[in-house]
Amino acid sequence: MLSLAILAACTVCIGTYFLLLRRYARQTRRHLPPGPRPLPIVGNLFDMPRTKVWETFAKWQQLYGDVVYVNVLGRPIVFLNSVKATTELLEKRGLLYSDRPQFPLMNLAGHQWNFGFMSYGKEWQTLRRTFSSQYNSAVALRSFHDAHRASAATFVVNVLKEPKDVSNHLRLRSAQVMFHVNYGLSVSSWDHHFIHTAEAVMEVVSLALSPSMWIVNPISFLNAIPRWLGGTAVASMVEKWQADVNELRYAPFDLVKESVADGSAKPSFTANLLRDPETVGDGTSAQEILIRDTAAIALGGESQSKLTFVAGEVFILMMALHEDVQRKAQDEIDSVIGTDRLPDFNDRERLPYITAVMKESLRFHSPAPTGIPHELSQDDIYEGMYIPAGCMVMGNIWQLLHDPVMYPDPFTFNPSRFITEGSLDCTTNDPSRYVFGFGRRVCPGRLFTEDSLWLMTAQFLAAFTISLPEGASREPKFAAGAISRPLPFEHIIKPRSAAAQKMIEHLQET
Numbered sequence: 001m002l003s004l005a006i007l008a009a010c011t012v013c014i015g016t017y018f019l020l021l022r023r024y025a026r027q028t029r030r031h032l033p034p035g036p037r038p039l040p041i042v043g044n045l046f047d048m049p050r051t052k053v054w055e056t057f058a059k060w061q062q063l064y065g066d067v068v069y070v071n072v073l074g075r076p077i078v079f080l081n082s083v084k085a086t087t088e089l090l091e092k093r094g095l096l097y098s099d100r101p102q103f104p105l106m107n108l109a110g111h112q113w114n115f116g117f118m119s120y121g122k123e124w125q126t127l128r129r130t131f132s133s134q135y136n137s138a139v140a141l142r143s144f145h146d147a148h149r150a151s152a153a154t155f156v157v158n159v160l161k162e163p164k165d166v167s168n169h170l171r172l173r174s175a176q177v178m179f180h181v182n183y184g185l186s187v188s189s190w191d192h193h194f195i196h197t198a199e200a201v202m203e204v205v206s207l208a209l210s211p212s213m214w215i216v217n218p219i220s221f222l223n224a225i226p227r228w229l230g231g232t233a234v235a236s237m238v239e240k241w242q243a244d245v246n247e248l249r250y251a252p253f254d255l256v257k258e259s260v261a262d263g264s265a266k267p268s269f270t271a272n273l274l275r276d277p278e279t280v281g282d283g284t285s286a287q288e289i290l291i292r293d294t295a296a297i298a299l300g301g302e303s304q305s306k307l308t309f310v311a312g313e314v315f316i317l318m319m320a321l322h323e324d325v326q327r328k329a330q331d332e333i334d335s336v337i338g339t340d341r342l343p344d345f346n347d348r349e350r351l352p353y354i355t356a357v358m359k360e361s362l363r364f365h366s367p368a369p370t371g372i373p374h375e376l377s378q379d380d381i382y383e384g385m386y387i388p389a390g391c392m393v394m395g396n397i398w399q400l401l402h403d404p405v406m407y408p409d410p411f412t413f414n415p416s417r418f419i420t421e422g423s424l425d426c427t428t429n430d431p432s433r434y435v436f437g438f439g440r441r442v443c444p445g446r447l448f449t450e451d452s453l454w455l456m457t458a459q460f461l462a463a464f465t466i467s468l469p470e471g472a473s474r475e476p477k478f479a480a481g482a483i484s485r486p487l488p489f490e491h492i493i494k495p496r497s498a499a500a501q502k503m504i505e506h507l508q509e510t
Contacts, residue, residue, distance in 0.1 A: 043071035051480035054398035094439035163493035184266030209482035343458035363431035369398035
């Protein structure tokens with residue numbers, strides 16, 4: 001029995017060897033984009049960086065150009081390091097470049113229903129259309145303002161109580177908005193079960209998208225490995241992943257469905273759609289499944305909540321490092337609305353520098369520096385270079401946002417780059433064009449996210465000052481990974497004045 005197993009394993013290895021060799025030989029006959037010289041069979045496996053891959057890909061641009069090609073164990077990968085290349089391929093040729101590669105870890109964790117990682121096709125289009133219809137219209141965005149206000153008020157109150165725990169307050173705030181908008185649910189504490197579940201799901205998503213997993217993704221037989229093969233620990237881990245995903249997918253939805261039935265449901269994405277009698281049934285109707293899965297995606301699907309929270313952390317770090325920017329932003333708030341209330345959405349047009357601070361925070365360090373990979377659905381030619389079908393295509397968001405032509409002195413935090421003659425001017429260099437992805441795969445919740453970030457930025461600056469302790473490092477440091485957070489840093493947060501403190505305390509009472 002053992003000899004048969006060994007023979008089968010050897011047969012698979014030999015077959016895989018010749019398959020990769022044939023693919024390698026066929027592709028080398030074409031004029032592929034330039035890149036580091038590959039080794040036979042393994043290709044560029046040993047060239048792939050282990051941490052902060054976006055910085056390595058940016059260095060490769062200097063050596064090989066805007067379009068860089070590597071091959072890892074037979075998986076072709078192209079990195080796009082310029083606005084020109086990403087715009088042409090991922091946007092103008094979006095029909096060809098809108099597929100997704102397979103993420104075996106996502107499938108193991110039970111994410112097959114998730115349109116953020118779904119192959120391009122009719123099912124994906126239907127899910128995305130439903131999401132966009134509820135998230136992107138001007139009417140819908142305005143309807144979310146109360147949810148943003150409520151979570152922002154909770155945030156400033158929590159910061160006043162526990163200023164050293166600002167990171168967790170940001171996490172709670174992001175989760176509160178998503179549960180409120182999608183389900184009409186109030187989650188007032190970090191201890192809420194749903195928040196812990198959403199966090200666990202997003203951690204697995206981040207792991208699955210980590211560049212260190214790319215070398216695993218091409219090996220599709222991972223999906224077929226019996227869970228018992230890796231022992232009890234592996235089986236338990238996978239079961240936990242799947243249980244968390246199912247909890248997030250079903251439990252909040254079922255609560256809303258019950259409240260719609262008894263007439264107690266609060267307005268929300270899910271409740272509004274379920275009020276249509278044709279959509280409510282035994283849980284198996286196509287429309288009901290569509291609503292359930294679309295709502296769940298906003299919580300843990302494309303990590304929208306986590307991206308918002310990380311962007312908030314970057315803003316906090318930048319304000320601690322740049323007190324001159326902080327003072328300038330606060331001067332604008334004081335001159336426009338005074339000091340007796342917090343800024344609101346109605347003030348947005350009159351606070352261009354606040355918007356510039358938000359955008360510069362997104363530019364300086366994008367929460368997802370390489371975004372989510374696209375996949376090319378058929379062979380293509382770009383500027384004489386052959387890009388094979390099935391190629392994973394990555395837009396290096398970090399590099400685009402540090403292009404010195406578009407953003408002079410790109411490693412300096414300078415919100416004024418978005419101000420012209422006292423007015424906001426992002427006509428040619430708006431970082432939001434790149435931070436949220438590209439083409440048909442651009443994040444459908446980007447406008448919602450910007451609203452959330454803007455209000456947090458404005459109200460934090462109106463209420464608090466932040467600084468670094470004496471002797472603390474002034475070098476911003478960020479973690480590696482698909483979602484790149486600032487590393488923990490010391491800070492001092494205080495109310496701007498006694499009046500500001502009283503204003504925040506009043507929020508707590510209302």
